[in-house]
Amino acid sequence: MNAPRELGDGQGEPSAPHQPVHAPRPMPAAMLEALMARFGDRCSTAMALREQHGRDESPFDVPPPEAVVFAESNDEVAAVLALANAHRVPVIPYGAGTSLEGHLLAVQGGVSLDLSRMKRILSINAEDLTVTVQAGVTRNQLNAEIRHQGLFFPIDPGADASIGGMSATRASGTNAVRYGTMKENVLGLTVATPGGRLIHTGSRARKSSAGYDLTRLYVGSEGTLGAICEITLRLYPLPEAVSAAVCSFESIDAAVRTTIAIIQMGVPIARCELLDAHAVRAVNRHDKLTLREAPMLLMEFHGSEAGVAEQAATVQEIATEHGGTGFEWATTPEERTRLWTARHHAYLSALQMKPGCRAVTTDTCVPISRLAESINASVEEVEASGLPYFIVGHVGDGNFHMGYLIDPGIPAERETAEGLSARMVARAIALEGTCTGEHGIGLHKQGFLLQEAGEGAIDQMRALKRALDPNDIMNPGKIFL
Template identity: 70%
Template sequence: MNAPTAHQHLSPAVAPREVPVELIAALQARFGANCSTAQVIREQHGRDESAFTHVPPPAAVVFAESTQDVSDAVRLAAQYKVPVIPFGVGSSLEGHLLAVQGGISVDVSRMNKVLSINAEDLTVTVQPGVTRKQLNEEIKSTGLFFPIDPGADASIGGMSATRASGTNAVRYGTMRENVLALEVVTASGEVIRTGTRAKKSAAGYDLTRLLVGSEGTLGVMTEISLRIYPLPEAVSAAICSFPSIEAAVHTTIATIQMGVPIARVELIDGNTIRMVNNYAKLGLAETPMLLMEFHGSPAGVKEQAETVQEIAAEYGGQSFEWATTPEERTRLWTARHNAYFAAIQSKPGCRAISTDTCVPISKLADCLLASIVEADATGLPYFLVGHVGDGNFHFGYLIDPNNPEECATAEDLNHKLVHRALRLGGTCTGEHGIGLHKMDFLRTETGEGAVDMMRTIKLALDPHNILNPGKIFTL
């Protein structure tokens, strides 16, 4: 099966499975008002931030409030071989939440407790519905923070399931490096634990890493233990404008290759800044911009910032604007975090076909610049942002979902961008995940043998294919 394009009415290779009335009755008996079949609730849980718009919603939504709730819901669904789709806050971008083979949605957003804070060990254990902003609010009094920042206020469960990263990954890594242990409900409803809060282990298969990034296809996470970090003594943010995208990218490459421990370095193109200015009433220069942040001691931050400013000057960087107070930093980061919503509002009624790739840092300029030329040539509106410190960038092509020509143009641009990244030694997705949209690209990237191995693992752990079926690959 070819991966469905965002403008298609999805026609899964496998027809949606019937959800027996007996299962709905059993769920309602077990969960009462926490099991809903209301159309509006089902529709809310049958869409995410992707451009897929023609997928039937799940047959029912279970609002889980405990690990036992999740276990019971999965166990009941398993009896009838009915799909189960985990749901956090619905911010995923590649169709991860869609009930393409029918089934029920298990909403874990009410499982939103921070269970334990072990400040001495720099770890915290949370339920999957805790969002990243909530987590940081609850631990800030300890002088610690959780650095993974994908932009959206995503749930920790969703971030773990999609192996999210974001703006701080260049210094602090991704969810892969920061999830230490899990409690997981398996396809049979059994509750297992993987990993420990210890910093390292050589005990058996690394099931934690297997589950992080599995997109809900191998288990439903119900507890997550994370690394947390001391709040830096000093933080400084800066923006710098450049005469061209190429100049901004080469500044980034030089910064990374010199070993400057920069915490964040984000690229925003002039076109996107114009959208953000209109949306947030900012007055930023509408030219390519790097948004940077430095963490450390006051002396260390000053030295890092001065080094990067010297590098930027060599490539024509100008209009450095510094911010050291939280309020000033928030204002500067508004541009980055508003980019998606600013772009959507710039074209009323549009949808964004979002895509991301990640390439070795030495290939970033080649990949990014060629992709910009292609996008500009089509005349299709787009936004561009990038966590360029680790070679990751995002395009969002703005299309009228009812215009087949625009949809086809966006999918063609996506196809060319991803295949260029693969030719340059990169990946088809740096952080969005595979979901529905990138299944074909996964086969190209890894080869059929590797995908077959993934299928073998999937069927061993989920023999009836009930956990978020139809995502990552088909069976």
């Protein structure tokens, strides 16, 4: 095994995030006329709609796309790409708009291609535990549809994201510690290529050794290689029994070390989430809860009645050894929903703690044995800076999120937050982790990807991009320069 790299080893100081260069490619009038003729009122240049499709929760302010097109079929997606390719106009696939790292920003102008109206569930194959959906189907819509068949789709990034967007960003979330990420749960795709051709990757079979694994190439490509139109997914039986628990700790370190012990003991915990005291305080105010305002683990167990009881007892014993107190159990669906809804509101709840603020957020993922080291050092740095912050994390798989709350009218606060973020990411890379466990690269982490992967790997990525998208129309300016 390679020795862990020193912080910034070989790279100098941690790099600041890439600042996008606004160099729009003007859209030819002929292309806009063709779009209007084909799509009618489903092609819009209204400023309000363009602005809606031209911003996210990233810290970048970028001019909106020149037009928004709502596609309703695979053929329509392919037609937009063929037209854009002929005119060398950028296209940014758009799902639910929940990305965090500038993925959907139109840094070179062009068309926002909205797939949210492609919301059909095409086939449910309960016997094989698979489903095929259009890209605009959201995870909540999917689970509502398949629940009556005793099935569920476990990938839960928090927001009600579209399945197409979740595939494009290789999303994961609260259930990843047991069920994996989109990478493990996407079996096949239908993709519109930049030239306007529809291709199919993978199959409903659980494994294959046939040719290049194009499915894995497109999963996580962030819309830079093609537009995902349909997705075939793994499904899982609804567990016989589900139980959730919260437990408080005197320190973040104790909570994290409890998590490490749970994972190293091999307990098949389904969810293991960390909220620091600031995050707990925020969700208490937002959701009218009375949780103890201290570092907290929110956990969930899936399985048989006996299995869930055994898992919960083991976890409670481990937590007690690390000073965990105040165990509260939630066994009814209503109680569990209340707790997990509060967890999913943590980001918006934290923003309300400092009215008018924006959050500079970052996530990293490290080997589970290095998680305490990574979080503790990051907390020390932000405490010393004086910036308000909050931490939430899918700590069961070594992934955590830091949100720095800044006043957008004070540039020094943004600079401080970006510096802290850069140090946190560089530390994760030095600990043999990654610059992003689930947010993706987008615009914000391009420099960090270079630190992590190296110039040789980036050159290979660029070569793939040139080969599959020679006119650079698919979400240009993202992932790497």
